[in-house]
Amino acid sequence: MIQFKNIIKSFGPKPVLQDVSFDVPTGSVFFIIGASGVGKSVLIKHLVGLLYPDSGEIWLDGQEISKLDEEGMGPIRKKCAMVFQHSTLFDSMTCAENVALPLRKHKKLSLKAALAEARHRLEIVRMEEFADRYPPELGDGMRKRVAIARALTVDPTYVLFDEPTTSLDPVSARRVDALIRELSDKLGVTSIVVSHDLTSIFSIADRIVMLYRGKVRLQGSRADFKNTPDGVVQQFITGRATGPFEL
Amino acid sequence: MSNAVAPGPESQRHSHEPIEHPYEDLGAVGALGAAAIDLMVGGRELYSVFVRTLYYVARGRREKGALVRQMYEMGNRSVFFLSVTMGFLGMILVYQSGLQAKRVVPDFTLLGATYLELLVRDFAASLGALMLATRVGAGIAAEIGSMVVTEQIDALRMCAADPIDFLIKPRFLASIIMTMMLIIWSGTVAFVAGAFTAYFAFDVPLQTFFNHQLVDYGDLTVGLTKCVAYGAAIPIVSGYCGLSTFGGSEGVGWATTRAVVNTSLTIIILNFFISGAGFLIFPG
Numbered sequence: 001m002i003q004f005k006n007i008i009k010s011f012g013p014k015p016v017l018q019d020v021s022f023d024v025p026t027g028s029v030f031f032i033i034g035a036s037g038v039g040k041s042v043l044i045k046h047l048v049g050l051l052y053p054d055s056g057e058i059w060l061d062g063q064e065i066s067k068l069d070e071e072g073m074g075p076i077r078k079k080c081a082m083v084f085q086h087s088t089l090f091d092s093m094t095c096a097e098n099v100a101l102p103l104r105k106h107k108k109l110s111l112k113a114a115l116a117e118a119r120h121r122l123e124i125v126r127m128e129e130f131a132d133r134y135p136p137e138l139g140d141g142m143r144k145r146v147a148i149a150r151a152l153t154v155d156p157t158y159v160l161f162d163e164p165t166t167s168l169d170p171v172s173a174r175r176v177d178a179l180i181r182e183l184s185d186k187l188g189v190t191s192i193v194v195s196h197d198l199t200s201i202f203s204i205a206d207r208i209v210m211l212y213r214g215k216v217r218l219q220g221s222r223a224d225f226k227n228t229p230d231g232v233v234q235q236f237i238t239g240r241a242t243g244p245f246e247l
Numbered sequence: 248m249s250n251a252v253a254p255g256p257e258s259q260r261h262s263h264e265p266i267e268h269p270y271e272d273l274g275a276v277g278a279l280g281a282a283a284i285d286l287m288v289g290g291r292e293l294y295s296v297f298v299r300t301l302y303y304v305a306r307g308r309r310e311k312g313a314l315v316r317q318m319y320e321m322g323n324r325s326v327f328f329l330s331v332t333m334g335f336l337g338m339i340l341v342y343q344s345g346l347q348a349k350r351v352v353p354d355f356t357l358l359g360a361t362y363l364e365l366l367v368r369d370f371a372a373s374l375g376a377l378m379l380a381t382r383v384g385a386g387i388a389a390e391i392g393s394m395v396v397t398e399q400i401d402a403l404r405m406c407a408a409d410p411i412d413f414l415i416k417p418r419f420l421a422s423i424i425m426t427m428m429l430i431i432w433s434g435t436v437a438f439v440a441g442a443f444t445a446y447f448a449f450d451v452p453l454q455t456f457f458n459h460q461l462v463d464y465g466d467l468t469v470g471l472t473k474c475v476a477y478g479a480a481i482p483i484v485s486g487y488c489g490l491s492t493f494g495g496s497e498g499v500g501w502a503t504t505r506a507v508v509n510t511s512l513t514i515i516i517l518n519f520f521i522s523g524a525g526f527l528i529f530p531g
Contacts, residue, residue: 050401070404077405088402092316105407111311150406 001026002047002158002192007056009042016042017053018214024207026157029184029191031201033236034211035247040194041085043211044160047192048080049073061157078106080158081151085166087143089135089150095122096131099150106154121149125179141172148179159183161193165200173197177204198237202226210236213246289491296411296487297479300419303412310417317421321383322429329433332378333371337437338444340370345449355449359456362441368466368525369473371434373518376477378433379426380510384485387418388506391489392499400490410490418482426478427471465529469521476517484510 002024009017016039024030032040045051046058049068058066065076081102089098099118103109109117122128125145135143144164151159161180165173181204183189195201201208202222209219210233218225218233225237235243341362348358391414394400403410445451485506492502 045401048405050404074407077407082402082405084398084402086397088397088399090399090402101408102406 001059001061002190003057003059004043004046005057005059007043007046007053007058009039009046009051009053015214017211020056020211020214020216022209022216022219024190024192026190027184027188028206029180029193029204031205031208032192032194032211033196033201033208034217035236035245036196038211039214040211041162044082044162044192044194047158047160048077048082074106078154079156080160081154081156082160083144083147083151083162083164085162087135087140087147089143089146091135094132094134095127095138095146098135098146099153102150102153118149118153121153122146124152125149139172141168141175144168144172144176145179148176152183156189158190158192161191161195163194163196165195165197170199173200174203180204196236198239201237212236292491293484293487296415296490297483299409299411300415300483303409303416304420310413313417314420317417318425320386321379321418321421322425325379325382325425325429326432328382329375329378329429330436333375333433333437334440336370336374337366337440340437341441341444342448345445345451349449355445355451356455357458357461358445358449358451359442360458360461362456363438363459364461364466366434366438367462367470369470369518369522371437372430372470372473372477373514374437375430375433376426376473376481376514377511379429379477380481380485380514381507383422384481384506384510385503387482387485388489388492389499389503391486392492392502395490395492396495396499415482415486418486419479422482423475423478426481427474430474430477463529465525469525469529472525473518473521476521477514480513480517481510484513 003021004023005021007017007020008015020039020043032043034040042051046053046066047060049065049070049072053066056066057064060076060079065073068076089095090101093101096115096118099121100109100111100114103114103117104111107114119128119131122131125148127142127145127149130138130142130146135146138146148159148164159180164176164180168176177200180191180193184191184206193200193205205222207219207221208225210217210225212232218228218230220228225233228234231244234240235245341358344362345355345358348355391400391410394403394410394414400410403413442451442453442456445456446453488502488506488509492498494501
């Protein structure tokens with residue numbers, strides 16, 4: 001269980017998150033939605049110590065983690081893997097080497113053992129035939145799948161996806177959606193997905209929270225979002241150009 | 248030892264945060280104070296990067312091939328640039344020195360010997376390192392800065408790989424080795440270029456120019472110390488500039504510029520202190 005409690009974060013004079021609180025139930029596919037620049041990615045980076053809140057608390061399985069230092073964040077990063085928006089594979093390494101890196105660092109495997117395990121992990125995301133290729137040789141969807149394989153190498157309980165379907169073609173996007181759903185259904189992984197891809201949201205989300213102007217606007221199920229009378233939420237989820245939604 | 252990554256508060260900036268001009272509203276005194284605080288914080292973070300690099304070097308674990316790859320990138324790819332610039336600088340230095348000598352004492356017998364002493368003790372290392380700062384330092388800052396804004400540094404942290412260990416350490420070791428090699432090579436090029444300039448411009452015989460009687464162990468020690476110091480400074484300063492990048496592609500541009508300026512300044516300051524210490528220890 002993850003709990004964000006009264007998170008406040010500013011960059012210089014610019015407030016980004018203003019008193020954000022919500023819980024993420026274990027085993028669910030949990031979406032954080034909202035306009036670009038509202039602080040969705042900033043929020044999930046707090047969970048793994050890539051950013052720290054100005055005030056507020058973050059609880060992960062009963063442990064307060066918002067004040068842990070880099071060393072203390074090591075086990076948290078093993079428990080919560082992250083798939084970044086642009087995949088962030090290392091271009092100088094093959095796909096197998098990319099996937100092997102956390103195995104070597106987190107699990108202290110030898111290079112040979114890590115590479116063997118990496119190939120197995122690539123099989124899970126159906127990328128084994130590209131194990132020896134370099135990331136620039138692959139399409140966006142393939143890179144994303146390799147990034148997911150890399151995130152899964154540490155057998156995380158939670159996986160954070162930062163806009164996993166952005167810049168993907170519709171078929172690749174739906175494949176990534178299916179993979180996220182599969183992780184939750186088959187492996188019991190809790191997925192926290194930052195997205196504004198409406199198709200993804202309304203096909204795989206168990207719970208959704210919407211951020212609007214730095215605050216939580218609504219949280220609930222897909223049905224709650226579809227049935228809410230809130231004009232701001234309705235405009236966002238229907239994608240209308242006019243209405244009360246302010247950028 | 249913490250496996251912290253980007254130094255201090257810089258890591259708290261969002262990599263896509265647009266560049267703002269923080270001193271605009273502070274007034275002259277406020278801006279000066281803020282700049283002084285920034286400088287102190289920067290100095291502390293730079294020191295932290297240096298100490299952590301030394302820690303990882305001492306710990307001894309190395310990524311296979313990373314050192315050789317960096318040595319190739321820094322060394323082999325800089326040979327032509329350094330040879331050409333140092334060759335031309337050598338020719339200009341000897342020509343100008345010859346013209347001056349001609350006006351005062353029209354005797355060129357010690358032209359080669361004094362030029363060699365100057366090269367060994369100071370010019371080869373300092374000029375060569377300044378050239379390397381522009382090529383290698385800018386490259387390091389641009390590469391690491393791009394990794395920051397594309398979240399690759401965050402991805403490294405998520406993989407439990409400290410960027411200091413993973414990125415700075417191999418560049419640090421490669422730079423010390425290759426700066427030494429390149430400076431010895433380019434110093435030789437500058438000397439030979441100077442010898443031919445003296446021969447063609449002032450009729451100084453090559454055997455007269457190739458005179459090492461003024462070069463002693465003190466000169467060699469000072470020169471080699473500078474090579475090591477500059478070789479260490481280039482990746483540390485430019486790596487720090489890269490790690491503290493923020494603000495997207497514009498930020499990468501700023502980081503690259505800061506890397507060249509700060510590395511050059513560091514080299515000049517180090518030159519002052521090492522030369523000073525050299526004159527005290529080896530006054531001859």
